[in-house]
Amino acid sequence: EAQVTQNPRYLITVTGKKLTVTCSQNMNHEYMSWYRQDPGLGLRQIYYSMNVEVTDKGDVPEGYKVSRKEKRNFPLILESPSPNQTSLYFCASSLGGSQLYGYTFGSGTRLTVV
């Protein structure tokens, strides 16, 4: 089944404790992206990657890191989480860059930083 797999689904952590949210897709998509969803703000892009070893900042990159060492994986790293990073996070992937493709989304990670 074509899908984007995100883990964990829920995570509660303490301020300053490094964490990684994993994302993997099995569709050979070039493009991958991370979003955060907050009430009243919709979804905002954190980082994106257009291919292996090519990553760039989205609209709200502060406090996050990403890497794209393999085409299928695109982990999101919070080196020193803070309470304002409490949010719902989505990983998504897509074929190509300029074509009429929607994204395939992961099932989301609910992160709480206390």
Place this chain on the structure above:
Amino acid sequence: AQTVTQSQPEMSVQEAETVTLSCTYDTSESDYYLFWYKQPPSRQMILVIRQEAYKQQNATENRFSVNFQKAAKSFSLKISDSQLGDAAMYFCAYRSALSGANSKLTFGKGITLSVRP
């Protein structure tokens, strides 16, 4: 930068009736794509319908259709014969068609649709 506006935070519809969700956007580009996504309580993001800006014809997917007005930069979603399973948050989204550009989706803030039995 592109922006997407969904001005109604909540709407309600009677089961079997028709409802229209509004969306406007702002862009200086002439070629782009527009999407509606559904997010039920399971929080999964589900693509409902998509529209290519250079196509005049409005997209339709079963009970879902759009009214795309390019000059007005409006992209509303019509749900016909509403069902209880349509209750969800709906997001309107924009994506540039420029080659090589960041293919990000720019989302509106979403609208919560409730369906009354």
